[in-house]
Amino acid sequence: MFHLLQTGLNSTDAGSYLPVGIQILIAIGLVAFLMFATHMLGPKRKTTDKLQNFSSGIESHGDARQPMAIKYFLTAILFVLFDVEVIFFYPYAVNFRELGWNGFWAVLMFVGFFLCGFTYIIKKGALKWED
Amino acid sequence: MNALILSAVFGVVMMFSGILLKQKSAVRNLAIAGILLLLVSNVLETYGTAFFKVNVNGMMYFDRLALFFNTIVFVSALLYFLLTAKDMEKVGVNYAEYFALIFFILCGITLTSSFKSLLILFLGIEIISIPLYILTGTDKRNLKSNEASLKYLLLGAFSTGLMLMGIALIYGAKGTFSTEGANLVTDKPSVLLVAGMILLLFSMSFKASAAPFHFWTPDVYDGAPTVFTSFMATIVKAAVFIAFIRLFDEAFGTLRAQWQLWIAVITAATLFIGNITAVFQQSVKRMLAYSSIAQAGFMLLSLYAMNTDAKEGILLYVTAYSFATIGIFAVLARMNDYTFDGFNGLAQKDPLVAGSLTVFLLSLAGIPLTAGFLAKFYMLKATIATPQGLWLAIFAILMAAVSVYYYFRVIQAMYFKEGDDAKAPETTPVFRGTLVILAALVILLGIFPDLLLHWFYF
Amino acid sequence: MSHKKGSQLIAQGSKLKKGMPINYYIFLSLALFAIGIVGVLTRRNAIIIFMCIELMLNAVNLLLVAFSKMHHAANVAVNATAGTDGQLFVFFIMVVAAAEVSVGLAIIVMMYRNIHSVDVNFLNRLKH
Numbered sequence: 001m002f003h004l005l006q007t008g009l010n011s012t013d014a015g016s017y018l019p020v021g022i023q024i025l026i027a028i029g030l031v032a033f034l035m036f037a038t039h040m041l042g043p044k045r046k047t048t049d050k051l052q053n054f055s056s057g058i059e060s061h062g063d064a065r066q067p068m069a070i071k072y073f074l075t076a077i078l079f080v081l082f083d084v085e086v087i088f089f090y091p092y093a094v095n096f097r098e099l100g101w102n103g104f105w106a107v108l109m110f111v112g113f114f115l116c117g118f119t120y121i122i123k124k125g126a127l128k129w130e131d
Numbered sequence: 132m133n134a135l136i137l138s139a140v141f142g143v144v145m146m147f148s149g150i151l152l153k154q155k156s157a158v159r160n161l162a163i164a165g166i167l168l169l170l171v172s173n174v175l176e177t178y179g180t181a182f183f184k185v186n187v188n189g190m191m192y193f194d195r196l197a198l199f200f201n202t203i204v205f206v207s208a209l210l211y212f213l214l215t216a217k218d219m220e221k222v223g224v225n226y227a228e229y230f231a232l233i234f235f236i237l238c239g240i241t242l243t244s245s246f247k248s249l250l251i252l253f254l255g256i257e258i259i260s261i262p263l264y265i266l267t268g269t270d271k272r273n274l275k276s277n278e279a280s281l282k283y284l285l286l287g288a289f290s291t292g293l294m295l296m297g298i299a300l301i302y303g304a305k306g307t308f309s310t311e312g313a314n315l316v317t318d319k320p321s322v323l324l325v326a327g328m329i330l331l332l333f334s335m336s337f338k339a340s341a342a343p344f345h346f347w348t349p350d351v352y353d354g355a356p357t358v359f360t361s362f363m364a365t366i367v368k369a370a371v372f373i374a375f376i377r378l379f380d381e382a383f384g385t386l387r388a389q390w391q392l393w394i395a396v397i398t399a400a401t402l403f404i405g406n407i408t409a410v411f412q413q414s415v416k417r418m419l420a421y422s423s424i425a426q427a428g429f430m431l432l433s434l435y436a437m438n439t440d441a442k443e444g445i446l447l448y449v450t451a452y453s454f455a456t457i458g459i460f461a462v463l464a465r466m467n468d469y470t471f472d473g474f475n476g477l478a479q480k481d482p483l484v485a486g487s488l489t490v491f492l493l494s495l496a497g498i499p500l501t502a503g504f505l506a507k508f509y510m511l512k513a514t515i516a517t518p519q520g521l522w523l524a525i526f527a528i529l530m531a532a533v534s535v536y537y538y539f540r541v542i543q544a545m546y547f548k549e550g551d552d553a554k555a556p557e558t559t560p561v562f563r564g565t566l567v568i569l570a571a572l573v574i575l576l577g578i579f580p581d582l583l584l585h586w587f588y589f
Numbered sequence: 590m591s592h593k594k595g596s597q598l599i600a601q602g603s604k605l606k607k608g609m610p611i612n613y614y615i616f617l618s619l620a621l622f623a624i625g626i627v628g629v630l631t632r633r634n635a636i637i638i639f640m641c642i643e644l645m646l647n648a649v650n651l652l653l654v655a656f657s658k659m660h661h662a663a664n665v666a667v668n669a670t671a672g673t674d675g676q677l678f679v680f681f682i683m684v685v686a687a688a689e690v691s692v693g694l695a696i697i698v699m700m701y702r703n704i705h706s707v708d709v710n711f712l713n714r715l716k717h
Contacts, residue, residue, distance in 0.1 A: 070698070073694075073698055077691045077694060077695065078691075080687055080690065080691060081687055081688065081691050083687075084683060084684055084687035085684060085687075087680050087683055087684060088680060088684070090680075091677065091680065113139075113143070116143050116146070116147075119147075120146050120147065120150075123147075123150045124150070250674075250677075250678055250681060253678075253681070253682075253685075254681065254685070257685045257688075257689070261685075261688055261689060261692055264692050264693070264696065265692060265696075268696050268699060271699055272703070274703055274704065277696070277699055277700045277703055277704075278700070280696050280699075281635060281696050281697065281700055281709070284689075284692065284693050284696055285629070285635070285638055285639070285642070285693075285709070288639075288642045288689055288693065289626075289629050289642055289645075291646075291689075292622075292625065292626075292642055292645035292646055292649070295645075295646060295649040295682060296622055296645070296648070296649050296652075298649075298678075299618075299649045299652045299653050299656065300652075302653060302656050302675055302678070303611075303615070303652070303656040303659075306656075306660040306663075306664070306671070306672070307674070308674055308678065
């Protein structure tokens with residue numbers, strides 16, 4: 001099963017591509033045949049009801065997408081960013097003892113850059129909830 | 132290492148300068164001071180003074196090539212700031228943040244020029260790309276800018292995915308991310324390794340906008356604010372090329388038989404598509420986008436040849452191309468009309484600007500006595516030195532001849548066509564001075580290329 | 590390392606763990622990756638394209654972790670920390686992906702505010 005991935009690269013003569021060619025031909029042929037067959041054999045009924053939304057027989061009204069204030073989005077994005085950055089603490093926590101003071105200073109630097117970003121966000125007013 | 136840490140710190144400094152400094156000129160001067168600091172610290176490191184002692188575990192390697200390339204980048208960035216920093220004010224309100232993003236990009240560039248591990252390559256490319264997505268979309272109300280930004284983001288992230296898959300497959304085959312580890316190939320490389328290499332080849336061609344992966348380039352370069360197109364088309368492109376060359380030289384050098392034909396085909400396609408399509412453009416900005424694809428084709432020749440001439444040549448080429456293109460874009464950013472007709476009669480209105488522009492265009496076209504000619508010459512020399520490289524060199528010369536047409540259209544418009552009554556673009560003394568210095572550098576490098584290449588060895 | 594040795598290594602790794610052989614992981618993550626690529630190329634909603642890109646990245650993450658385990662099992666006798674770099678790479682991919690997502694969503698929101706749609710077919714202004 002895995003041997004396809006392990007064939008030698010030296011066999012680059014045109015003949016070795018024959019199976020690939022056959023495969024492509026069969027694939028295209030099958031798709032073309034099926035599309036043709038369904039088009040010819042299947043019945044067709046075109047009604048306007050088919051184009052309507054179906055919601056348990058109740059007629060739909062309005063748009064489900066309400067405009068939302070941009071600050072929700074901003075908060076969510078900032079949360080994602082800060083949440084994911086914390087991932088670097090996991091390897092540090094595991095190797096806390098082995099890394100010693102060097103590791104501590106490195107992580108402190110990381111947190112420092114981090115806090116710079118956080119201060120920047122606050123200064124820019126991205127977390128201000130009231131207008 | 133100096134430049135890497137200082138550029139990251141300076142990015143943060145520029146971020147806060149927008150809050151602390153009220154005047155735009157102060158922000159601008161701070162940015163220019165920052166780039167000067169980077170340049171000086173990098174040159175100091177070249178002469179052996181490293182400020183920071185960091186154990187990088189063999190993931191990075193600041194050799195002569197990396198440091199020298201960084202110097203070229205910082206000089207180009209300094210000239211870029213002097214010429215176009217003022218025009219960035221027109222783009223939007225977040226003036227200081229633009230500089231911060233540019234400094235972060237410079238940080239990424241120092242990573243891509245010095246990586247020894249595929250992890251650093253990935254981080255470098257991403258640190259370059261993500262700020263660029265933002266810079267492309269800075270013109271928030273302009274739909275073209277929005278569109279360019281989204282297109283760049285989706286395609287850039289897609290190519291990053293390809294690159295990561297390539298790296299993962301190489302890791303599977305080798306058990307290490309070190310580029311030296313990948314080089315330990317004996318007679319028969321594993322399929323995983325070759326598949327990973329091909330994926331990396333595709334994604335790097337994507338980032339370097341080589342055909343057939345170039346289709347995003349014209350749209351993105353056209354849609355982005357002109358000042359940032361200038362940065363993207365020159366300094367960033369150079370950084371991607373240096374990463375491309377380092378990767379395929381160091382990691383896949385012994386697999387050369389596997390990729391050389393791919394590169395040859397990509398090079399020929401890039402040269403052909405870039406040059407032929409550029410001929411039909413009506414907007415100078417879009418023409419320059421296609422011309423940057425065409426020039427990327429020439430730079431790819433060094434990847435194909437990969438000998439000493441090629442490595443010297445790519446440095447000269449990158450310098451010549453960046454200087455000339457930064458100059459042209461700086462003038463373009465001040466024009467009101469981006470079509471060829473917009474340049475009509477510029478020679479009468481402002482002979483100095485028109486003269487420098489002519490020098491830049493001649494250099495891009497590869498006319499003798501300019502840096503562009505020698506750069507192209509080095510590339511062709513390197514290509515001819517390789518077996519079977521002759522046909523590629525001949526094709527490249529043919530395409531260079533085509534390129535003369537569209538570069539000379541601009542010169543023709545400036546000198547031989549009557550302009551309307553519109554005034555010449557406004558220029559400050561600093562702008563004019565820098566432009567003349569840039570033109571002088573282009574000619575100087577065209578006559579004495581050793582001035583540059585000597586530094587590479589000294 | 591030669592191809593033969595590589596496949597030996599793979600066989601060894603799968604034997605040592607007594608779990609699933611590495612092939613299954615390779616096939617699974619390549620399948621996920623392919624689904625992601627097809628999604629990027631065929632979908633028109635910018636957000637769904639973005640999700641497909643994330644799928645591609647996660648396929649890579651899965652593959653890296655699988656390879657990391659494989660190399661660890663094969664080399665643990667020589668080097669106790671063999672293969673951990675693969676898992677570290679995954680952390681970096683996740684963080685970079687998060688940064689990319691936040692920038693990407695910001696760009697999509699910016700576009701939505703201008704044209705009230707996230708359909709990428711609207712992106713044809715730059716074509717002449």
